[in-house]
Amino acid sequence: MRTGTKVALAAGAAVVLLVAPLLLVVTVIAATVAAAAAPQRCLPDGPGQGGAPGRLLDGLSTNPRVRAQQWANAAAIVTQGTADGVPVRGLVIAVMTARQESSLINVAYGDTAGPDSRGLFQQRDPWGPLAIRMNPRGAVHLFFTGGHAAGTPGLLDLPGWPSMPLWQAANRVQRSAFPTAYARWQTLATTMVATLVDRTVPPASSSSAPSSTGPPAMQEGPDTDPAGLVCTTEPAPGEAGGAVGAGGWAAPVAAGRYTLSSPFGMRTLEGVRRLHAGQDLAVPVGTPVYAAAAGTVVFAGSASGYGYLVTIQHPDGVSTRYAHLSVIRVRPGPVAAGAVIGLSGGARGAPGAGHSTGPHLHFEVRRGSTPIDPVSWMQRHGAPL
Numbered sequence: 001m002r003t004g005t006k007v008a009l010a011a012g013a014a015v016v017l018l019v020a021p022l023l024l025v026v027t028v029i030a031a032t033v034a035a036a037a038a039p040q041r042c043l044p045d046g047p048g049q050g051g052a053p054g055r056l057l058d059g060l061s062t063n064p065r066v067r068a069q070q071w072a073n074a075a076a077i078v079t080q081g082t083a084d085g086v087p088v089r090g091l092v093i094a095v096m097t098a099r100q101e102s103s104l105i106n107v108a109y110g111d112t113a114g115p116d117s118r119g120l121f122q123q124r125d126p127w128g129p130l131a132i133r134m135n136p137r138g139a140v141h142l143f144f145t146g147g148h149a150a151g152t153p154g155l156l157d158l159p160g161w162p163s164m165p166l167w168q169a170a171n172r173v174q175r176s177a178f179p180t181a182y183a184r185w186q187t188l189a190t191t192m193v194a195t196l197v198d199r200t201v202p203p204a205s206s207s208s209a210p211s212s213t214g215p216p217a218m219q220e221g222p223d224t225d226p227a228g229l230v231c232t233t234e235p236a237p238g239e240a241g242g243a244v245g246a247g248g249w250a251a252p253v254a255a256g257r258y259t260l261s262s263p264f265g266m267r268t269l270e271g272v273r274r275l276h277a278g279q280d281l282a283v284p285v286g287t288p289v290y291a292a293a294a295g296t297v298v299f300a301g302s303a304s305g306y307g308y309l310v311t312i313q314h315p316d317g318v319s320t321r322y323a324h325l326s327v328i329r330v331r332p333g334p335v336a337a338g339a340v341i342g343l344s345g346g347a348r349g350a351p352g353a354g355h356s357t358g359p360h361l362h363f364e365v366r367r368g369s370t371p372i373d374p375v376s377w378m379q380r381h382g383a384p385l
Helices: 002-018 064-083 088-102 136-145 166-174 179-198 374-380
Strands: 265-269 272-276 279-282 288-290 295-302 308-313 318-328 333-335 340-344 361-367 370-372
Touching: 064 088, 064 136, 064 179, 088 136, 088 166, 088 179, 166 179, 179 318, 295 318, 308 340, 361 374, 370 374
Parallel strands: none
Antiparallel strands: 265 272, 279 361, 288 340, 295 308, 295 333, 308 318, 318 340, 318 361, 361 370
8 A cells, every 4th residue: 555655656746846836735634622621822932812923933934935835845744744644743743854854945956965865854765766755745755654665764664753752753764963953943843733733714914924924824823732742731642750759859850861960059161150050961852851849830931041941839938940941841830749841952052942052951949049959959858860
């Protein structure tokens, strides 16, 4: 069945290469929402009602024609992926991969490392005929189901891919020399996919800007997050809660998944000597981050050098901070000890990284406004780091 599908795609793609594309028809998938579930509106720096998504769409071109191509190619990913039975999580992986590999442009050239690389995913000759690789939907189908030659598995061929961090799943398909580079586009990809799957009727707009600057018949920016990747109160597959000790405290990252890096105390960074008010835990981008104790989330958003930050207020004037997140999974309100509150980030230059030089979680404990050494605090409270 897969061979027949690929032969049909090859024939159709050859025609596409000879005939100028007409109108791209976007199939919009309505998100099924349980009756009791309220729409989630806690995307970091999110659009709100009728607003612009701002930094959520960092990574798209400011040139209207190029931006329209990027949206059209993201729509092709959503349409073909849905036809292939790929869940929303997989669609986000594909969009962030295409953004890293080709800037979401169907490029007809490669580079020094891969002179035969072509298309949205810069797929090389073993993936399949050029006609398929240069057809956006054909390339998407290959990304999900695999290439024509041995050693080119698709996303759906990877055991356990839904439980992997998104960047890791992308790299397992692409096998890049820069595996964490895909992580920087997670917020952008989530926003684009959420926009494409969330809207069945375009919102009214008084703008006179041409519709080609956004997805066809849509305004940029989702009102909800059907992917559950930017903001959700539930963990994604494979993101079970953290282990809570007898004292009610839990390590912010699961044991064995991190190494302690920059410690609490005075340090010199980029020529400036100052207090490092927390403990850094070096972890791959996309690692689940847990609430260290029960409390109330009092802040969940972007905060200057912290990047994407969650602050939890605990009893007795104690608070904890979790910085440089790539994804925020909580809203202000009560939170249980060990609950997943976000995914780690910190890849330099990535959305949410703030002032960070590499992937890690910055973890703080404070009493009032006074920082406390997290290592000694967690040791005394039965959750040693």
